[in-house]
Amino acid sequence: MNPLVLLLSLFLYLGLLFLVALLGEGRGRSLAQSPWAYTLSLAVYATAWTFMGSVGWAATEGASFLPIYLGPTLVLLLWPFLQERLLSLARAHRLTSWADFLYLRFGHGLLGPLAAGFLVVGLLPYLALQLKAIAQAFLFLRGEEEPLTDIALPTALLLALFAILFGTRRLDPSERHQGLVLAVAFESLVKLLALLLVGGVVLWQLGSPFPKLQNRPELLSLLLPPEDLAGYLEWASLVLLSGLAFLFLPRQFHVSVVENTDPQHLRLAAWAFPLYLLLINLPVLPLALFGRLLLPEGNPDLYVLALPLELGNGPLALLAFLGGVSAATAMVVVESLALSILISNHLLSPLLLRFRALGSLLFWRRISILTVMLLAYLYFRLAGEAYALVAMGLISFVAVAQLAPAGLLGLFWKGATPQGALAGLLGGIAVWAYTLFLPALARSGWLPPFFLEGPHPLMRPEGLLGVRGLDPVTHGFLASLTLNLALTLGVSLFTRRMALQEERTGEVEELAALLRRVLGPEAEESFRHQARALPGREAAGLAETLLAGSVGPATAKLLLLSVTRAVPPEALREEVEEAARESRELRAYAQALEEARRELAEAYERLKALDQAKDELLAAVSHELKTPLTAVRALAEILEANPDLSEEERGRFVSLLTKETVRLSRLVEEILAYTRLQAGVPLARSPTDLRALAVEALALVEPLARERGITMESHLAEVQTLTDRDRVLQVLLNLLHNALRHARSRVRLELLANQEALFRVSDDGPGVPPQARTLVFEPFQSFSGGTGLGLFLARRLVESLGGRIWLEEGEGATFAFTLPLEVEHEDSGGGR
Amino acid sequence: MKERALALFLLALFLFLFPASLVFPAPLGSQGLPPLYLYLYVSWGLVVLLAYLLFRRS
Numbered sequence: 001m002n003p004l005v006l007l008l009s010l011f012l013y014l015g016l017l018f019l020v021a022l023l024g025e026g027r028g029r030s031l032a033q034s035p036w037a038y039t040l041s042l043a044v045y046a047t048a049w050t051f052m053g054s055v056g057w058a059a060t061e062g063a064s065f066l067p068i069y070l071g072p073t074l075v076l077l078l079w080p081f082l083q084e085r086l087l088s089l090a091r092a093h094r095l096t097s098w099a100d101f102l103y104l105r106f107g108h109g110l111l112g113p114l115a116a117g118f119l120v121v122g123l124l125p126y127l128a129l130q131l132k133a134i135a136q137a138f139l140f141l142r143g144e145e146e147p148l149t150d151i152a153l154p155t156a157l158l159l160a161l162f163a164i165l166f167g168t169r170r171l172d173p174s175e176r177h178q179g180l181v182l183a184v185a186f187e188s189l190v191k192l193l194a195l196l197l198v199g200g201v202v203l204w205q206l207g208s209p210f211p212k213l214q215n216r217p218e219l220l221s222l223l224l225p226p227e228d229l230a231g232y233l234e235w236a237s238l239v240l241l242s243g244l245a246f247l248f249l250p251r252q253f254h255v256s257v258v259e260n261t262d263p264q265h266l267r268l269a270a271w272a273f274p275l276y277l278l279l280i281n282l283p284v285l286p287l288a289l290f291g292r293l294l295l296p297e298g299n300p301d302l303y304v305l306a307l308p309l310e311l312g313n314g315p316l317a318l319l320a321f322l323g324g325v326s327a328a329t330a331m332v333v334v335e336s337l338a339l340s341i342l343i344s345n346h347l348l349s350p351l352l353l354r355f356r357a358l359g360s361l362l363f364w365r366r367i368s369i370l371t372v373m374l375l376a377y378l379y380f381r382l383a384g385e386a387y388a389l390v391a392m393g394l395i396s397f398v399a400v401a402q403l404a405p406a407g408l409l410g411l412f413w414k415g416a417t418p419q420g421a422l423a424g425l426l427g428g429i430a431v432w433a434y435t436l437f438l439p440a441l442a443r444s445g446w447l448p449p450f451f452l453e454g455p456h457p458l459m460r461p462e463g464l465l466g467v468r469g470l471d472p473v474t475h476g477f478l479a480s481l482t483l484n485l486a487l488t489l490g491v492s493l494f495t496r497r498m499a500l501q502e503e504r505t506g507e508v509e510e511l512a513a514l515l516r517r518v519l520g521p522e523a524e525e526s527f528r529h530q531a532r533a534l535p536g537r538e539a540a541g542l543a544e545t546l547l548a549g550s551v552g553p554a555t556a557k558l559l560l561l562s563v564t565r566a567v568p569p570e571a572l573r574e575e576v577e578e579a580a581r582e583s584r585e586l587r588a589y590a591q592a593l594e595e596a597r598r599e600l601a602e603a604y605e606r607l608k609a610l611d612q613a614k615d616e617l618l619a620a621v622s623h624e625l626k627t628p629l630t631a632v633r634a635l636a637e638i639l640e641a642n643p644d645l646s647e648e649e650r651g652r653f654v655s656l657l658t659k660e661t662v663r664l665s666r667l668v669e670e671i672l673a674y675t676r677l678q679a680g681v682p683l684a685r686s687p688t689d690l691r692a693l694a695v696e697a698l699a700l701v702e703p704l705a706r707e708r709g710i711t712m713e714s715h716l717a718e719v720q721t722l723t724d725r726d727r728v729l730q731v732l733l734n735l736l737h738n739a740l741r742h743a744r745s746r747v748r749l750e751l752l753a754n755q756e757a758l759f760r761v762s763d764d765g766p767g768v769p770p771q772a773r774t775l776v777f778e779p780f781q782s783f784s785g786g787t788g789l790g791l792f793l794a795r796r797l798v799e800s801l802g803g804r805i806w807l808e809e810g811e812g813a814t815f816a817f818t819l820p821l822e823v824e825h826e827d828s829g830g831g832r
Numbered sequence: 833m834k835e836r837a838l839a840l841f842l843l844a845l846f847l848f849l850f851p852a853s854l855v856f857p858a859p860l861g862s863q864g865l866p867p868l869y870l871y872l873y874v875s876w877g878l879v880v881l882l883a884y885l886l887f888r889r890s
Contacts, residue, residue: 063872267888
């Protein structure tokens with residue numbers, strides 16, 4: 001293809017990008033702030049690596065390119081837990097990166113610069129990868145393979161200019177850049193449509209690739225899932241790695257948090273962005289297979305460009321080139337901007353403050369963008385040809401994932417300490433460098449082969465502790481993250497959380513003057529407006545937040561030192577302690593009051609119930625006593641008034657007298673039993689042979705049964721339990737007396753044992769009338785001349801023993817009750 | 833909504849990490865298409881659909 005056409009297309013496309021960005025800062029501002037633009041801007045995740053590298057990966061490794069997109073899908077499903085929380089924190093504290101968060105959360109002066117410096121070093125390969133993709137694509141379409149010429153350099157410089165123009169207009173990086181967002185969203189659309197179009201045309205012209213694989217059986221392995229443990233581990237690790245990278249990449253933080261104008265945009269992004277990733281991956285497999293079938297000698301990373309050329313479709317190849325360029329440029333612009341903010345906030349501004357040159361921070365931020373771009377270009381020229389596109393990207397992903405333990409534990413675990421975060425980060429960085437970064441440089445010939453072999457077989461960088469079979473990225477990722485997490489957790493558990501940072505207070509006038517000097521008159525005016533009604537301490541906090549957004553949290557703290565003073569610690573401590581003490585006392589007082597109120601109410605209810613029960617009992621007892629007493633009195637009067645009664649008559653009256661006094665006596669006994677029960681006499685539990693107890697009860701009622709001509713039957717199992725023997729005997733006697741009173745010819749007692757002991761007393765009498773069944777266990781409810789207390793007492797006694805009593809359905813009357821089966825727990829000898 | 837989002841995340845995690853070699857031992861299915869890719873893309877589509885139903889504005 002004509003190089004002039006290519007160059008012209010490239011620069012025209014970049015020019016179009018400038019126009020779109022200008023539109024976003026002008027008339028298209030509302031479009032840039034829409035949820036769709038936000039969602040598409042997240043697709044800055046899909047870089048040249050996606051556009052060209054995925055096809056290369058699928059053509060050589062099979063399906064393992066897909067986990068790189070499944071991880072972000074998973075992470076976005078958790079947005080109500082993760083991104084929403086981050087957004088609220090970022091808004092409150094003007095966070096511009098994860099390094100800001102680490103400094104804010106842990107307050108350790110070393111964490112921010114360490115994270116910033118490491119991210120710059122760790123992401124250089126990733127930026128280099130994008131420049132390499134552009135250079136490779138350009139050379140390929142020109143018809144040259146080697147050496148890579150310098151088309152990457154002018155592109156990098158143009159992109160640096162773009163990032164400077166649309167990302168560093170002002171000092172405050174936490175302000176929104178609508179032009180940048182709209183340009184990135186536009187590029188996301190371009191790369192998606194370009195890849196779908198290339199895939200669609202190839203499929204349209206060549207048909208399905210799958211039937212053609214029958215002639216190339218060696219390609220069928222690309223369609224198989226990972227079969228061994230190492231393959232499965234690689235799959236799962238890539239899902240986790242990509243999820244963490246999506247969360248912690250500086251450019252993703254920038255577009256998803258800093259550029260977010262409304263948290264509700266996440267609702268759309270949570271499904272639309274995974275859909276975008278799904279769509280952009282659809283053509284990857286067909287393109288990879290056709291590449292292997294038609295271009296067996298070609299570079300798999302360039303199949304996206306080579307296949308259209310193979311079909312003789314030059315315009316489609318040009319579109320594919322522009323798609324790759326759009327994927328690379330969006331990433332390069334946003335990543336270099338995000339890295340420049342990291343550099344200026346955490347590395348440069350403390351230095352500039354020391355040299356009293358903070359006024360030139362914006363200039364230095366622009367220089368940072370240029371420097372990052374040139375360093376990436378340098379990396380690409382020096383080490384870029386040693387690795388395939390994908391491997392270079394993955395090294396950067398693993399670097400970014402090192403922020404995860406400190407970041408996530410800092411978000412969700414109060415016990416995470418600065419020492420733990422620092423130890424974890426340092427450990428993770430060391431292992432990342434040893435297992436991935438240094439071997440990559442060694443592969444490029446920049447370092448001796450020693451860095452691939454290690455000092456000992458157990459210390460081999462790509463197989464620590466003698467591990468074999470894992471691919472280097474999976475191995476490096478698992479090793480570095482495991483050590484990082486272990487150190488963060490372990491050191492946090494054994495170190496104390498730092499005391500709250502010293503609070504400062506200051507005068508609004510002095511704070512406003514500081515803001516004017518550093519951020520300009522607009523910031524001063526905004527501060528005066530917000531701080532008008534705030535006390536000195538809160539005004540100082542607001543000024544710190546505003547400064548931190550622009551010059552970084554560490555420098556903001558240093559700047560404030562000159563115009564604020566520490567809140568007197570004693571006064572503060574006394575104030576806090578006094579408030580805490582008052583709060584504790586108030587809570588305890590309220591709890592005690594509530595407790596007393598509840599107890600009083602319960603006692604009142606109990607008293608009321610007892611009073612009512614007492615009245616009812618008195619009425620019932622009076623009534624029950626009156627009947628036999630009246631009979632006794634009448635019989636006694638008859639006997640007194642008629643001394644000449646015949647012996648037979650006198651005997652009959654005396655017999656009646658005896659019967660009534662027996663009834664009176666039983667009534668009094670049951671009332672006494674009832675009052676004992678009400679008084680809550682404690683249980684006297686002892687190991688009891690229930691069978692022997694039942695035999696005893698049968699023996700006691702035997703004379704009465706014989707007198708009435710009733711046959712006693714029994715079926716008694718052997719059962720032992722821990723219970724109150726006398727109470728059980730009383731229940732049995734009550735039920736047996738009740739049965740004998742109603743039986744015609746037969747009373748049966750059964751004792752069974754299953755999970756509990758079951759007694760059943762049945763008779764062949766007329767049974768309980770249906771209308772009386774619900775009342776038989778109520779006090780003084782007699783339906784046959786009894787006292788009306790026997791069954792009531794039986795129920796109360798059984799319940800006090802932990803059992804249940806009921807009336808069964810069927811012929812005659814059958815009462816059953818259960819008792820829990822318990823054994824005596826003897827001292828095992830362990831105690832005294 | 834947080835509980836449902838977590839449940840959907842767990843479902844997606846299961847689908848994406850399921851050891852596919854247990855059920856898709858052959859590279860091509862009866863339709864001449866690779867079952868592994870069909871499974872992954874259909875699972876992915878299902879997760880997107882459920883996320884749409886869960887997160888869309890009421």
